[in-house]
Amino acid sequence: MRTANAFLAREVIVVGRRRWNRRGAMVTDRYQHLTHVPDVDGLLALAAQRGYVIVGIDNLPGAVPLEGYRLPRAALLLFGQESVGLSPAARQACTAVCSIAQFGSTRSINAGVAAGIAMHSWIRAHGLR
Numbered sequence: 001m002r003t004a005n006a007f008l009a010r011e012v013i014v015v016g017r018r019r020w021n022r023r024g025a026m027v028t029d030r031y032q033h034l035t036h037v038p039d040v041d042g043l044l045a046l047a048a049q050r051g052y053v054i055v056g057i058d059n060l061p062g063a064v065p066l067e068g069y070r071l072p073r074a075a076l077l078l079f080g081q082e083s084v085g086l087s088p089a090a091r092q093a094c095t096a097v098c099s100i101a102q103f104g105s106t107r108s109i110n111a112g113v114a115a116g117i118a119m120h121s122w123i124r125a126h127g128l129r
């Protein structure tokens, strides 16, 4: 939520359970549009309605490097859960899945860090005019 606010994302969409931990948002949720959808089908319907292109962000086998990928202007960036990442249904909903290069011993970075990197990639492509 805080990262979405920093990069002026149009909205934050929570897929699944309505509850989320507001502590890290540092009150930015007051200034962000927040939408809930119950499942991936709901997300697909919302994306179609609003003209969003769903791009998954996860370091899954077959993911393309974000570093060489131009995110579409209408990108809906889809991040996975901390433990399990993007579900199979979520992956299927994506036009592409992009990975962020990393080189240390940890298998992944946390979703908030990944969100900052991915949103800044969008800014580099579309936000600096």
Ligand SMILES: C[S@@+](CC[C@H](N)C(=O)[O-])C[C@H]1O[C@@H](n2cnc3c(N)ncnc32)[C@H](O)[C@@H]1O
Binding pocket: 057, 058, 059, 060, 078, 079, 080, 081, 082, 083, 084, 085, 086, 098, 099, 100, 101, 102, 107, 108, 109, 110, 111, 112, 114
């Ligand atoms: C802690 S990761 C869990 C899943 C991850 N695939 C793993 O194997 O650990 C939580 C979320 O952060 C994002 N993420 C973490 N590391 C990433 C990376 N190197 N590239 C792209 N996304 C990443 C993804 O959205 C992922 O679903």
